[in-house]
Amino acid sequence: MDVFSLILGKISLFLVVFSRVIGIFSMAPFFGSKNIPINIKVGLAFFVTLIMFPSVVENYQGIENAVLWSYIGIIIKEFAIGLIIGFTSYLVFAAIQMAGSLIDIQIGFGIVSILDPQSGTQMPLIGTFKYLLAILLFLGMNGHHVIIAALGESFQRIPIGSLIPENTLMLHILNMFTAAFTFAFKVALPVIATLFLVDVAFGVINRTVPQMNVFMVGMPAKIIVGIFLLVLALPVYLIVIQIGFTGMYSDLYKLLEILQP
Secondary structure, three states, X not given: OOXXXXXXXXXXXXXXXXXXXXXXXXXXXXXXXXXXXXXXHHHHHHHHHHHHHHHHHHOOOOOOOOOHHHHHHHHHHHXXXXXXXXXXXXXXXXXXXXXXXXXXXXXXXXXXXXXXXXOOOEEEHHHHHHHHHHHHHHHHOOHHHHHXXXXXXXXXXXXXXXXXXXXXXXXXXXXXXXXHHHHHHHHHHHHHHHHHHHHHHHHHHHHHOOOOOHHHHHHHHHHHHHHHHHHHOHHHHHHHHHHHHHHHHHHHHHHHXXXXX
8 A cells, every 4th residue: 555545544543643743843943033934834734744654554553443533632732742842942042033033132232233144033233143144053953854853753752632631741841941041041142241241340330430421432443343253253153052952952851741641
């Protein structure tokens, strides 16, 4: 039996598998970018489902006897599982954007925003730069392969129609939020701390030399110091991002363990 005959014989199961795949591709980094047309996302999700479907059928008997409302509930739940997995992989990128926003505020770029091609929203300048750099590093490290591998693993660990442990899941998501905020603060801390010392230095100058217009001198100085620190810390930033990706991969598979019945 070829794949298409198998799909036609179990079309209800195929749609359920497709709903989990499209859920991940709606939120995962790079795949969930608004810059990618919807038809391409749906087409990619369809071909990924087409590849994974035979292995799913081997481990599942099907849902042909499910009533309509029960079947719709299963589709919604599988889409939610995909969204949760995609959100887990996206959280580290949200932390990177947050770190860039904190740096923007300290440098003075907080009032400057540009269109982020990934999310389609207005983002601060440094935040967008760090985010796009992280996306390039993510693709260079084959992080998108890890997400697809986690997707395939999810069908092995989380059977279709299984219950979601809500309490344990919410606690894990809360811990991921805490870790993401801590990671963002660690990424931005060197620049923020240095610019704080620059502010202190200009405050002392303002007290000792009241005739100097500290505001007119301080703003360009903070921009120069901030950009110099960003360039100087770029190799370290790349290493920190790799550590963040490692933590994201660990969170992905820990999430699969939590969702596993």
